[in-house]
Amino acid sequence: MDILSLFPAWLLEQGPAFVIVLPLLMGAIVAIMPSRTLAWWAALIVTLLCTVTAFGLLLQVYSNGASLYTMGGWDPPHGISLVVDALSAPVLLLIAAMAVVTMVYAMPATIAEVEPKKRAPFYAAFLLCFAGLMGMVITGDAFNVFVFLEVSSISTYALVAMGAARDRRALAAAYNYLIMGSIGATFFVIGLGFLFMETGTLNMADMSRILSDLDGGSRVAKVGYGFIVVGLGLKLAMFPLHTWLPGAYAYSPSMVTVFLASTATKAALYLLLRFTFTVFDPSFNYDIVVIKYVLVGVGVVGMIFASLQAIFQTDARRTLAYSSVAQVGYMLLGIGIATAAGIAAGYLHLLNHAIIKGGLFLAMGAFWYRFGITRVTDFNGLSKTMPWTMGAFMISGLSLIGVPFTAGFVSKVNLTIAAADKGWWWAVAVIVVTSVLAIIYIGRILLAAYFGSPPEIDGETVKRNEAPLMMLIPMWILVFLSIGIGSNLFGLGDNFVMASERAANLLVGIGG
Amino acid sequence: MFSILFEQYNYAVVIILMMTGLYVVFASQNLIKKLVGLSIFQTSVFLLYITIGKVEGGQPPIVESHGEDHASLEPVLVAAGNAKDAAGYAAGHSDVLYSNPLPHVLILTAIVVGVATLAIGLSLVVRIREVYGTIEEDGINALDYSYNLEGIEE
Numbered sequence: 001m002d003i004l005s006l007f008p009a010w011l012l013e014q015g016p017a018f019v020i021v022l023p024l025l026m027g028a029i030v031a032i033m034p035s036r037t038l039a040w041w042a043a044l045i046v047t048l049l050c051t052v053t054a055f056g057l058l059l060q061v062y063s064n065g066a067s068l069y070t071m072g073g074w075d076p077p078h079g080i081s082l083v084v085d086a087l088s089a090p091v092l093l094l095i096a097a098m099a100v101v102t103m104v105y106a107m108p109a110t111i112a113e114v115e116p117k118k119r120a121p122f123y124a125a126f127l128l129c130f131a132g133l134m135g136m137v138i139t140g141d142a143f144n145v146f147v148f149l150e151v152s153s154i155s156t157y158a159l160v161a162m163g164a165a166r167d168r169r170a171l172a173a174a175y176n177y178l179i180m181g182s183i184g185a186t187f188f189v190i191g192l193g194f195l196f197m198e199t200g201t202l203n204m205a206d207m208s209r210i211l212s213d214l215d216g217g218s219r220v221a222k223v224g225y226g227f228i229v230v231g232l233g234l235k236l237a238m239f240p241l242h243t244w245l246p247g248a249y250a251y252s253p254s255m256v257t258v259f260l261a262s263t264a265t266k267a268a269l270y271l272l273l274r275f276t277f278t279v280f281d282p283s284f285n286y287d288i289v290v291i292k293y294v295l296v297g298v299g300v301v302g303m304i305f306a307s308l309q310a311i312f313q314t315d316a317r318r319t320l321a322y323s324s325v326a327q328v329g330y331m332l333l334g335i336g337i338a339t340a341a342g343i344a345a346g347y348l349h350l351l352n353h354a355i356i357k358g359g360l361f362l363a364m365g366a367f368w369y370r371f372g373i374t375r376v377t378d379f380n381g382l383s384k385t386m387p388w389t390m391g392a393f394m395i396s397g398l399s400l401i402g403v404p405f406t407a408g409f410v411s412k413v414n415l416t417i418a419a420a421d422k423g424w425w426w427a428v429a430v431i432v433v434t435s436v437l438a439i440i441y442i443g444r445i446l447l448a449a450y451f452g453s454p455p456e457i458d459g460e461t462v463k464r465n466e467a468p469l470m471m472l473i474p475m476w477i478l479v480f481l482s483i484g485i486g487s488n489l490f491g492l493g494d495n496f497v498m499a500s501e502r503a504a505n506l507l508v509g510i511g512g
Numbered sequence: 513m514f515s516i517l518f519e520q521y522n523y524a525v526v527i528i529l530m531m532t533g534l535y536v537v538f539a540s541q542n543l544i545k546k547l548v549g550l551s552i553f554q555t556s557v558f559l560l561y562i563t564i565g566k567v568e569g570g571q572p573p574i575v576e577s578h579g580e581d582h583a584s585l586e587p588v589l590v591a592a593g594n595a596k597d598a599a600g601y602a603a604g605h606s607d608v609l610y611s612n613p614l615p616h617v618l619i620l621t622a623i624v625v626g627v628a629t630l631a632i633g634l635s636l637v638v639r640i641r642e643v644y645g646t647i648e649e650d651g652i653n654a655l656d657y658s659y660n661l662e663g664i665e666e
Contacts, residue, residue, distance in 0.1 A: 143618050143621075146622075146625075147621055147625070150625045150628070150629070154625075154628050154629060154632055157632050157633075157636070158632060161636055161639065164639065164643065168643045168644070169656055169659070171636060171639050171640045171643060171644075172640065172644075172652055172656065174636055175543060175633070175636045175637070175640060178629065178632065178633050178636065179537060179546060179547075179550060179633075182550055182554070182629050182633075183534070183537065183550070183553070185625075186553060186554050186557055189557055189622060190530075190557055190560065193557065193560050193561050193564060193615075196561075196564060196615070197564050202614075202618075
């Protein structure tokens, strides 16, 4: 409450529009900026302002409840509304905060990876991607979701392709992502078309009302839901639809990977929650069937298979990418449990995983920045040559495994308890087994780094060469967050758990 | 069975285009052909939306008389809100029956999105051609495979 009064009233009032419009406009301006330093500062300030606004909106939601912003004063269902509630506000803050972390990191990271004259457009594309993700999360209009989805996707294709300066495989990866992503978005829009046929509206709240009046609606609504789940599944890398992800994560520039891994799939997952629990309703029989069998099924299979695939990768970035697919499985399992506790655990894992994977990829980018390495075999002795970066990698890695006192532990325990409460003991077993698999694929890298000795080049042992401070600071901020959530320092853990519970209660309350 | 098909031939066209597009995307090795397939696939969705917007016997949604109090805008607003009841509402408020304009507007946006996707896809293919010297998918995979095996990093 006290902090909330520090925010100017106009910022909170206009905040929902501000967080989309500002990066969109500045994206255009940054693209034509003559100086790349100026472009960097502009992008950094934009993301900072959005973070502050998103934080204010989050506090406002917690003290005053959800708020509805009508674009241009047109009331819903005809006008476009922006919805800030307990479900969207934390994701907004997550995306904005990760954008700041990435932008700080971008200064040194892009030096190694992006040509100087391309840097201003690069930041512009980043801002567009950021605006698209924020828009996807905040909008209350279903077609708007598609538009923002494409805004973020198209700029992401360009960003991934920028990795070609470092590794030509980035081009093929970006192309693959473009094909899969466009098919996904088109499936989504087909689904929306069917929903529009059924309900005659595009406003999500209105859709939800009409659908529950119709008691789930006819076959048209069912088909629409199917298309939407598949479309979003492609975007969030649901297990059999994840084939674009390893390439896109492994070959794009480091900062893009960090941002993608921690936000893009999370925004799509948020949309899946939105559509499954508020637009549709688990009380419709087809909705609960999809939740119970499809989401849980692909989630569990994905957890196991992607973890196994992660073990056999030679490229450490691909290992982490496959691990991301596995972690999406945890979140889907959480959603699939469909109790308040299960959704809360899935949602918490969504937030935690963004922080953990962000930290891991930040460290990975620093290794590349200093030594140009991504292969696991090249990690020998990194603990001696880059102790601080490797330390951050280790702690984030342990958090990914789910070691006590780290963020991963909290969400995994919550997920396990939720599964056990539901009586799904096989799910508990799967969580334990995949955690063991995580020990193997993270442990493999840690073993090389801590027990190997630095390689010799021209008869001389490689000397200590720590990452620059602007890379270390964002990395360690995420590491401290991870420990803070796990050990409940400064009440961080309680706040995160509370945020996830509020989000879950909102979903289940409406689903009631 | 066939009479339904002929009565609702527009849906049949949508489905045929959709499946053709998807098949081309998955079956062809050539990167340009894949993009062509993707465009066909997206175009089928445009047709689907336009089909939804048509109200039988409806005229183009242009308000004929502009009253001082803008009251004549009302049927349009109502029509924009609800496709199913558009006909009934519009008829209730005025003598004219309008087609629903909203899907057209949505599709204008979707067309722009499709153009942007195609543009970026084609520019990617140009870059791939420059770097790999081929635009056949199996050729690229073979090059990448040897590239991965030899372990040349730069």
